[in-house]
Amino acid sequence: xxxxxxxxxxxxxxxxxxxxxxxxxxxxxxxxxxxxxxxxxxxxxxxxxxxxxxxxxxxxxxxxxxxxxxxxxxxxxxxxxxxxxxxxxxxxxxxxxxxxxxxxxxxxxxxxxxxxxxxxxxxxxxxxxxxxxxxxxxxxxxxxxxxxxxxxxxxxxxxxxxxxxxxxxxxxxxxxxxxxxxxxxxxxxxxxxxxxxxxxxxxxxxxxxxxxxxxxxxxxxxxxxxxxxxxxxxxxxxxxxxxxxxxxxxxxxxxxxxxxxxxxxxxxxxxxxxxxxxxxxxxxxxxxxxxxxxxxxxxxxxxxxxxxxxxxxxxxxxxxxxxxxxxxxxxxxxxxxxxxxxxxxxxxxxxxxxxxxxxxxxxxxxxxxxxxxxxxxxxxxxxxxxxxxxxxxxxxxxxxxxxxxxxxxxxxxxxxxxxxxxxxxxxxxxxxxxxxxxxxxxxxxxxxxxxxxxxxxxxxxxxxxxxxxxxxxxxxxxxxxxxxxxxxxxxxxx
Numbered sequence: 001x002x003x004x005x006x007x008x009x010x011x012x013x014x015x016x017x018x019x020x021x022x023x024x025x026x027x028x029x030x031x032x033x034x035x036x037x038x039x040x041x042x043x044x045x046x047x048x049x050x051x052x053x054x055x056x057x058x059x060x061x062x063x064x065x066x067x068x069x070x071x072x073x074x075x076x077x078x079x080x081x082x083x084x085x086x087x088x089x090x091x092x093x094x095x096x097x098x099x100x101x102x103x104x105x106x107x108x109x110x111x112x113x114x115x116x117x118x119x120x121x122x123x124x125x126x127x128x129x130x131x132x133x134x135x136x137x138x139x140x141x142x143x144x145x146x147x148x149x150x151x152x153x154x155x156x157x158x159x160x161x162x163x164x165x166x167x168x169x170x171x172x173x174x175x176x177x178x179x180x181x182x183x184x185x186x187x188x189x190x191x192x193x194x195x196x197x198x199x200x201x202x203x204x205x206x207x208x209x210x211x212x213x214x215x216x217x218x219x220x221x222x223x224x225x226x227x228x229x230x231x232x233x234x235x236x237x238x239x240x241x242x243x244x245x246x247x248x249x250x251x252x253x254x255x256x257x258x259x260x261x262x263x264x265x266x267x268x269x270x271x272x273x274x275x276x277x278x279x280x281x282x283x284x285x286x287x288x289x290x291x292x293x294x295x296x297x298x299x300x301x302x303x304x305x306x307x308x309x310x311x312x313x314x315x316x317x318x319x320x321x322x323x324x325x326x327x328x329x330x331x332x333x334x335x336x337x338x339x340x341x342x343x344x345x346x347x348x349x350x351x352x353x354x355x356x357x358x359x360x361x362x363x364x365x366x367x368x369x370x371x372x373x374x375x376x377x378x379x380x381x382x383x384x385x386x387x388x389x390x391x392x393x394x395x396x397x398x399x400x401x402x403x404x405x406x407x408x409x410x411x412x413x414x415x416x417x418x419x420x421x422x423x424x425x426x427x428x429x430x431x432x433x434x435x436x437x438x439x440x441x442x443x444x445x446x447x448x449x450x451x452x453x454x455x456x457x458x459x460x461x462x463x464x465x466x467x468x469x470x471x472x473x474x475x476x477x478x479x480x481x482x483x484x485x486x487x488x489x490x491x492x493x494x
Contacts, residue, residue, distance in 0.1 A: 033226040035292040036358050040232040041272055042146060043319055045302020045310045046328045048269055056260035057269045061277030066332045070339040070386055075331025077300045078351035080320055080399055080407055083148050085299040085351050090129040092355025092374035096398035096468035105152050109402040111482040113425050114409055116401050117469035122164045123149040128370040130355055131170030137364045140222040142173035144215045145232045158192035175214045181207055181234045184241040206243050208235050208271040216282045223286045235268045240309050242267025265309035290336045293361055298329030316440045320405025322421050323440050335383050345386035348414055350395045352376030396462050400471045409471045413459040420455035424471055429456060
């Protein structure tokens with residue numbers, strides 16, 4: 001990839017004391033560097049915000065963030081499920097390169113036609129995370145919320161290996177860090193999952209509010225030094241549990257014919273919006289909003305099971321799917337003084353791009369050996385000019401697994417307006433023009449064989465370049481037993 005550019009921002013700020021949990025490098029801190037906040041919403045559907053077209057969910061704070069920054073219509077997650085996208089965000093590398101290609105610990109289909117590869121169920125320490133790249137430049141670093149990159153005991157799936165927790169990957173502070181909240185209500189522990197937030201909480205507290213309390217404490221403690229806050233929300237992942245007062249409010253708002261109709265899920269979305277608002281207010285109160293960049297995006301598409309708990313229309317299907325509803329997510333970036341207010345960018349961007357983007361904005365080169373394998377490209381040209389384009393041919397996906405929400409092993413490539421999907425069970429392909437057919441209703445592979453062949457070659461070349469692991473024939477394949485497996489067939493196009 002191109003070398004990461006160095007950018008320095010001169011900001012009127014003074015050096016101050018090292019904040020709680022900082023790295024103890026106060027004499028090396030450069031307070032001119034911008035603060036970086038990376039917000040990642042779990043299972044966030046493409047239309048799950050007011051500014052992205054929801055007819056029910058009220059998201060005034062997210063809408064204000066978009067009004068002050070840039071909204072990406074073609075923002076993508078690196079995978080149709082959770083852990084691979086998080087690994088991609090932390091490293092700038094495609095899940096296929098990392099071999100972290102399913103959520104940890106994944107699904108099993110023992111009698112399916114294909115046997116999944118021996119994939120990696122952790123974020124290995126040989127990679128340099130965003131936090132590890134930023135710390136030498138004096139950044140205080142914190143992870144608040146869902147980590148989901150640590151291996152789990154195969155007999156007790158909720159028990160995670162702490163050697164792979166955020167504090168072992170460059171973060172000074174970690175809060176929660178489990179893979180699941182179990183419950184969003186006090187004491188935030190259930191079925192063996194424990195966020196560790198019961199102490200200091202009240203019985204009527206909601207988890208997202210408590211996590212935001214901790215995020216604001218970190219910001220306040222490090223207001224005089226550059227900081228990197230990675231805040232991956234548990235919302236809006238199952239269990240579907242929203243604040244009862246919000247849910248009751250939404251029940252009164254639902255009208256016949258609405259696309260979004262689940263009041264409890266709506267309450268969960270609003271809690272994310274509350275958090276975005278509280279973080280923004282804290283930055284304003286501390287006088288550091290103008291030197292703080294915020295990225296807000298999702299880890300995969302919305303959980304759309306026949307329209308519940310959310311509905312991804314006009315996109316086809318949802319989380320765990322091959323199609324756009326599984327990987328296209330709301331994406332907003334606010335970079336004060338750089339992103340044109342209320343701007344909209346239609347260039348495809350994907351999770352791997354945030355690593356080089358944040359390093360460039362921070363003026364940090366990072367580790368040259370790690371950077372040599374970074375797959376993402378910096379979005380800085382787009383953040384300055386939404387009409388710009390990126391110097392790459394395509395973006396890619398590789399999912400050599402089965403998922404109980406519908407996906408069978410597949411690979412995909414998007415090049416410009418064209419998207420090709422290759423299904424590994426029989427190696428058939430589907431071809432769509434997303435500019436004309438975002439719903440993916442009209443498969444053009446048979447009508448445009450040359451275009452399909454061109455994109456297939458591109459996909460195969462990429463798989464070879466990143467050493468992607470492929471599934472193979474399953475010696476235990478049993479069609480009769482597999483037919484009764486507990487998984488959902490992909491939804492037909494709307």
